[in-house]
Amino acid sequence: MTSTITWSRASARRLERQFLDTPAETGTPVADVVSAMLGAHAQVLSAAEVSVGVRAADRTRADVRTALRPDDGSPASLLKTHGPRGTVHLLPTRELPLWSAALPAIPGTGRFAPDIRLTDEQATEVVEAIADALTDSTLTIDELDEEVVARTGPWAGDRVMPAFQDMWPRWRQVLHRAGQSGALCFGPNRGRKVTYTRPPRFTPLPTTEALRTLVHRYLHAYGPATPRDFAKWLAAPVTWATALFETATAEAAIEEVDFDGTRAWVAAGDTEFPDRPVQGVRLLPYFDAYAIAAQPREKLFPGTAYERALAGGQAGNYPVLLLDGVVAGVWHQRRRGRRTTVTVEPLGELTTRQVRELGVRVERVGEVLEARAELVIGEVKSGAHA
Known part of the structure; x- marks a missing residue:
């Protein structure tokens, strides 16, 4: 079933x-x-x-x-x-x-x-x-x-x-x-x-084993996913990715699931998912792996987020604000000495709790960059990153 x-x-x-x-x-x-x-x-x-x-x-x-x-x-x-x-x-x-x-x-x-x-x-x-x-x-x-x-x-x-x-x-x-x-x-x-x-010397895996492993790891991290999703992540031909998935399915390395009414795949036996909904505020920078690899993009970037936080449908060109697991705004940081100003542009009204949590996330960005961060909620005027 x-x-x-x-x-x-x-x-x-x-x-x-x-x-x-x-x-x-x-x-x-x-x-x-x-x-x-x-x-x-x-x-x-x-x-x-x-x-x-x-x-x-x-x-x-x-x-x-x-x-x-x-x-x-x-x-x-x-x-x-x-x-x-x-x-x-x-x-x-x-x-x-x-x-x-x-x-x-x-x-x-x-x-x-x-x-x-x-x-x-x-x-x-x-x-x-x-x-x-x-x-x-x-x-x-x-x-x-x-x-x-x-x-x-x-x-x-x-x-x-x-x-x-x-x-x-x-x-x-x-x-x-x-x-x-x-x-x-x-x-x-x-x-x-x-x-x-030149990197340290090493012995590459056999090609077939490497491709099988990469499909498995992608599905573990970002599944359920389709061959088209995998191809988009790698900038690869869809026909090539489809053939890989067909081989992996025949070898019982991956299995098909119903993903919101669409055929998709997960690693074999990896069908346990949390029952609780995603909650909370997160900030992801330019070209973050999650914003690029998680599909379908229309659900990750719903409504106005698809126009505001993408560049011609391409993810990664704007740092994004996630609310409850979906993109709900963009942000930008500008550093001056040991201080950085983090401007966040939500695409809707934030609750008091969300503003408070956003402040914590902004503080964390400052810690990572070894700077003292200041939160500004307002329009992000910088364009998409080239």
């Missing part, structure tokens, strides 16, 4: 498993929190720090930075690299065997014109050149340009890629693939310049 799951119960379980219902216990490693999220989007590092901090009551941005660059010389438990959708993420170092096998197996979309695009053979050659150049080295992007061209050929350096009113070398179209495959991660900044290095 197919289980029936409501949006309210699904939201309650997702928030629990994201440490957004009850923060992680004191002393929980930062990497464990990031693992539960399936990676923390880190194009803006401060946003990733807040994503972790709102899920772990005793953690601040200093803990995230220490996990990336331990002061005592011990191995880093987190890496900053290219993760889902090819975007910059924090990922647990111990999970590189999974991510480096699963992400490169996602079919490409071929978004570059034929005269710009690398062939499969050239792409492989470039990734190998990047790995070789970064072995025991830390290089800026300009230095990496020279090393890649020297190891491949002039074709890799042809400036044919339009980017930020400039033209980039051809090889950079697979920079994200190098990160996803474990050939590259971010090193410590050299002044204001970003650097890259």
Whole structure:
């Protein structure tokens, strides 16, 4: 008999498993929190720090930075690299065997014109050149340009890629693939310049095992979900994701449920959901994993939230206010010295209790950022993050 799951119960379980219902216990490693999220989007590092901090009551941005660059010389438990959708993420170092096998197996979309695009053979050659150049080295992007061209050929350096009113070398179209495959991660900044290095050596999982594990973990964190939801999270073809789900269903690794009248899937046997409704106020930063991965988006961003808190249907461009598990506003923080002003724009009236709880959440954001936070309830005038 197919289980029936409501949006309210699904939201309650997702928030629990994201440490957004009850923060992680004191002393929980930062990497464990990031693992539960399936990676923390880190194009803006401060946003990733807040994503972790709102899920772990005793953690601040200093803990995230220490996990990336331990002061005592011990191995880093987190890496900053290219993760889902090819975007910059924090990922647990111990999970590189999974991510480096699963992400490169996602079919490409071929978004570059034929005269710009690398062939499969050239792409492989470039990734190998990047790995070789970064072995025991830390290089800026300009230095990496020279090393890649020297190891491949002039074709890799042809400036044919339009980017930020400039033209980039051809090889950079697979920079994200190098990160996803474990050939590259971010090193410590050299002044204001970003650097890259090679992660610790590891052995990737077999591809089939890695993809099966990734489907299972996604459904554990964000299920019930459909192949389309999984594909959107990874920026992958829906047909590819559908085939993965069909195989996993045939292997009895996942099972179908009724999710508010829609066919969806959970990990096999993982059909227990809380009966209590989601309650409370939460603040999620730019590109928070929950706001991006939890589907269907129309229910997470109901009514006017769909227009105000999304950018053309894309989640993550605005930090969001959650009320009782759904988006009900946006917010923005502006730091000046050791103080930060957090402006919250609710899309409806807040109760006295909600305002009081919002003040506590704002205070927590300040703690994470090691600043004294002030709450202002009013219009957020900053635009969507590019």
